[in-house]
Amino acid sequence: MAVTLTINGESKTVNAEDDTPLLWVLRDELNLTGTKYGCGIAQCGACTVHVNNLPRRSCVTPIKSIEGMQITTIEGLDGPVAEAVQAAWQKIDVPQCGFCQTGQVMSAVGLLNSIRKPDDADIDNGMTGNICRCATYVRIRNAIHDAAGILEKQK
């Protein structure tokens, strides 16, 4: 069955069942392997992408349900918020093994898109679904504050 998706600004038609999880299509059909598979049941956050600019767990998102919507993966993430997050992540050297970091970055950008200067509680509540097996949580929180600072200076 053909389903047409808009991924990183490009239209892609894939031959897959309507209820195929987006994550499967991204990784196996389109070779966009930046998005990671952690649990497959919406428990870890590793598979986070943006759908219409909001974070979404791709492992539990049937492709048919997001036809016509704007899907952004880590490969296509851009703009001032994404750049601020990238700079902060590099400066603070956030990743350890790196496996969860795609999801962390997608959620962090989603949080900063809505709240430009989040406090610790905003960060904890907004990032609570992204698990890091290497426990980089303190660096993640610092990096989000740092990214918020970068964005504030740009005003």
Added chain:
Amino acid sequence: MKKENLQVLSLVILTLCTFACSKDNNTANNTVSSDTSAQATAILQGPDAFADISDNKQRAKSLFLEMAKVIQHPRCVNCHAAGNRPLQGDQQQPHQPPVFRNNSGMGHPGMLCITCHSATNVQISSTHSIPGHTPWIMPPENQAWENVPISNICEQLKDPERNGNKSIEAVVHHFTEDGLVGWAWNPGAGRSPPPGNQAILGALAQAWMDAGAHCP
């Protein structure tokens, strides 16, 4: 095998058998009693079952107590939760991953309800699914039903300050028509539905209002 070992072995077998038999008896007893109570709560009676209560006040109270079989079911209470975090499953555990109501009732930026919940249920296995409906939303904290006596839930439903400034007709409409209420009878793998169906609940709510919307 040595004689002492044989004795020990037979003692073990006897003990295991005694335990197994008594366990079977207990299980049987439990099964009978839980079956009986399950039957009582598994049936949602329509308003006709209360038609012979001539006193309006008494009839309204009885109708609301019947509605309580749905209202106090995990499918309703899990989102009408007391805290800032919804409950999950028939065991009513705190929602995993942690997610918070926020002012919108739709989660916190970065971790919204729709980060995981789609427009329809998403089946993961024969016993697990991610529930879905549009919107997927928690009511405000002052509409919590978790650990609230049914009489207080009834008063809360009638109080515009605690029911979202709704008329009693609008409250009845929530029971009768709201798609998210209707989802309760199509909850996806791994979750039990409340008794009856939305049509019976709606008819009960309508009859309760018509009888004066008195509270138990």
